[in-house]
Amino acid sequence: MSQQQDGYTRVESPSEIETLLEMLTEPGGASLQVTTSGSKPLPVLVVEQRPGNLLALDISAIREIAGELKRGQAFRLLGQTQGKMLRSPSLMMTECHEAEGRLICTCPYPHHLEVLQRRASFRARLRLGMEVGAILRDDKDGSAQGDLKDLSLEGCQLELALSAGALLANADRSLEVELCFPNETRFVVRASPRHQTVDTERQIILAGFRFDAISGDQERQLWYFVREIERESARYAEGSEASRLPSLLFQTQAATPPTVGRRTSQTYPTPMAKRLARIAGYLDAQLLELQQGGEVDPVQLSRHADRLLTLHDEDREGLLFATRCLQHEPRLVRHCLGASVHLLDLAGLPPIPRELSKAMVASAMVHDLGKAEWDAELWQAPHPDARQRQQMHGHVEELMRRMERCQWLSANIFESVARNVNERLDGSGYPRGLTADALHELARAAAVVDAVDAMRRDRPDRPAWRFDAIYRHLLNHPDQFDQRWVKRYIQRFGLTPIGSLVRFDGGQLAWIQALDAQGHPDQVQLTDAIEPPGSPLGETLRGSAIQNLGGIQEELPISS
Structure with missing residues (x-):
């Protein structure tokens, strides 16, 4: 073995190379990175290795670069396993064919691998339009929903409502974090709160967590999630969205709203x-x-x-x-x-x-x-x-x-x-x-x-x-x-537009929700509070039933 300047160690033992590559055959275990400047890792699956001869890779998820590979574009194979980051030397595809609907390519078997013996601290940030819900649970204090903001192999950052403060009050307590991806993939891990930032304008807590004692299988899953978040993020980079296939993690039924998230857990009056x-x-x-x-x-x-x-x-x-x-x-x-x-x-x-x-x-x-x-x-x-x-x-x-x-x-x-x-x-x-x-x-x-x-x-x-x-x-x-x-x-x-809070002659407060052709209230919802409309509100009255409240005495401005 020899140490390189960037911290990677060169592995040349055939048996060790075979063992390391075998670990990359798990789904989410490997990715491919073309050697052009600034390129991002793309998901592949190592489907077969013949030591000393060839590697077979499933590139079905990245068909858009198949032509580039066929024309001789060099690439590296990357992976993460048992706390080690792996990379192959520069490789080139030798053959590409369809097999049962999958696109399989082969390349020469690497005669060495490079290993970085530390966990990656890189954080994959979710870009605008990428929604991953999160559920934070504690055996004593219940649960709270939020949104994943970034993810690494070591931890994550969640955006939570201010009401989640009780769960975070004891920083030494390990909590359960469940990540909920759009395609209904769920991932559960134990994590400890590390830092919190309160944003009173947005009424949120931005909380950082460090994962506790993750298993090898959890580590492989996290590597897959980090890589897929980066891949989906790359689709939104300028000029690239149309040329990249979407990540399976972020595919969902059309117009299906998320079922987990900070706003999903909020209550609304309508x-x-x-x-x-x-x-x-x-x-x-x-x-x-x-x-x-x-x-x-x-x-x-x-x-x-x-x-x-x-x-x-x-x-x-x-x-x-x-x-x-x-x-x-x-x-x-x-x-x-x-x-x-x-x-x-x-x-x-x-x-x-x-x-x-x-x-x-x-x-x-x-x-x-x-x-x-x-x-x-x-x-x-x-x-x-x-x-x-x-x-x-x-x-x-x-x-x-x-x-x-x-x-x-x-x-x-x-x-x-x-x-x-x-x-x-x-x-x-x-x-x-x-x-x-x-x-x-x-x-x-x-x-x-x-x-x-x-x-x-x-x-x-x-x-x-x-x-x-x-x-x-x-x-x-x-x-x-x-x-x-x-x-x-x-x-x-009208003079009392929809969304106005009014007091009627009888003293009853109500929110205007509809007006008739003459601009008079046609639907109101009763309330006891002079505050923005929350949930639940009171009884809804329509048409002639509103007349029993009398005339409108005053409008009460509420900054909602």
């Missing part, structure tokens, strides 16, 4: 609110990607814009109410979803073509995500000075820089909805101080929707406004807001 929470989860993950220097993902944005349109088609009133039921989400996520749903309902209905409605919804969904890099000082400033205002106004151009990959999105619609939403008719807006003659109709509509939703939410310098005060403000500023769109908004959503 089924529609729970479905909208999935889209909120996408925006939350996209927000984190931007905070870490990433870009807006075009595929995920398109997919979730379609989902939002579908929810609106199914139940317009239910969706409008659901935008008030996401109090567990970050304020940016709540605002972007509220604005996108209301803009769609105000300006995006037929006869506008569906593809334009989709572009409008997508633009509104991300219009404020350039604020992802704001620090706590900016968020909490009650009276920002000139320097802080300049920083705040920079969020628009910051978003523009992160949209380069979204080529499917109409540039004109994105310009109106996302870039110009903060402009005002008199030129007092930002970022460019445009005036009325430079603002498209859609930009004027978006400005009204955005302002209403923003005023409905608490800020450091003021609480949420009542609707009558919001409408009065907009009507009193014709120099800033297009009065045609202000009046259309009031006509469309």
Whole structure:
């Protein structure tokens, strides 16, 4: 044996080579890496070894590179077993053929292997769109659901709700972690909490765990999971998604929602609110990607814009109410979803073509995500000075820089909805101080929707406004807001819009969930609490039954 500079030891004993390769015949035991710069390991299966003669590899999962291998592309065989990382010398394929639906290739038998006698500490991070649920269990304190954020052979990081704090209170206690992949693969392991970070804005705990005394079989499974996460992640790299086959771990039935996860375990007042929470989860993950220097993902944005349109088609009133039921989400996520749903309902209905409605919804969904890099000082400033205002106004151009990959999105619609939403008719807006003659109709509509939703939410310098005060403000500023769109908004959503909390003459509190053609409550749900709608709410009343409550005495603004 000889030691190399990178820590690998060269193994030349024929019997030891045979033993090591035999360990790679387990599913998930081996991967193939072409020798071009920057290439990632791809999954293969060692199906046969003839010592001193050849190796047979099943490359069915990576058929897309078969042509490259046939043309003489060199590769290495990689593996992980019993705490050792293995790699072969550079190999080349000698033959490739189909056998019972599998693609089998052969290559010369390696005359040596290189072994790294330590466990890999590399962490595979789940990218936007990759969802793996997790269940954390303790014999005494019950269980909690969360989401896997990264995985290595040594441990993992989970995103959990704040309510999981009780499970993590005793850092010395070993807990059970179950990972739940989209294709219903389950993996259970014991693990000990190592570090915790509480994010009060997102209302989550980010917890790191170290696995306890894993077996050889668990280690092989973990190596397989790490490799498949990396493989699926590579599909989302720029320009590569269409050229790579998806990992089997992440394949699931079309439109099947995850059954395990942080949001899955939350309770919501309506089924529609729970479905909208999935889209909120996408925006939350996209927000984190931007905070870490990433870009807006075009595929995920398109997919979730379609989902939002579908929810609106199914139940317009239910969706409008659901935008008030996401109090567990970050304020940016709540605002972007509220604005996108209301803009769609105000300006995006037929006869506008569906593809334009989709572009409008997508633009509104991300219009404020350039604020992802704001620090706590900016968020909490009650009276920002000139320097802080300049920083705040920079969020628009910051978003523009992160949209380069979204080529499917109409540039004109994105310009109106996302870039110009903060402009005002008199030129007092930002970022460019445009005036009325430079603002498209859609930009004027978006400005009204955005302002209403923003005023409905608490800020450091003021609480949420009542609707009558919001409408009065907009009507009193014709120099800033297009009065045609202000009046259309009031006509469309009424004086007490869906999602309003009102007190009736008899003292009963209720949430408005539907309005009749005259803008009067047609469905309400009773509540005893002056707080965002939670679960469960009280009795639902419809039509004439609402009359027994008397007239509406007041509307109570709730920043939900």
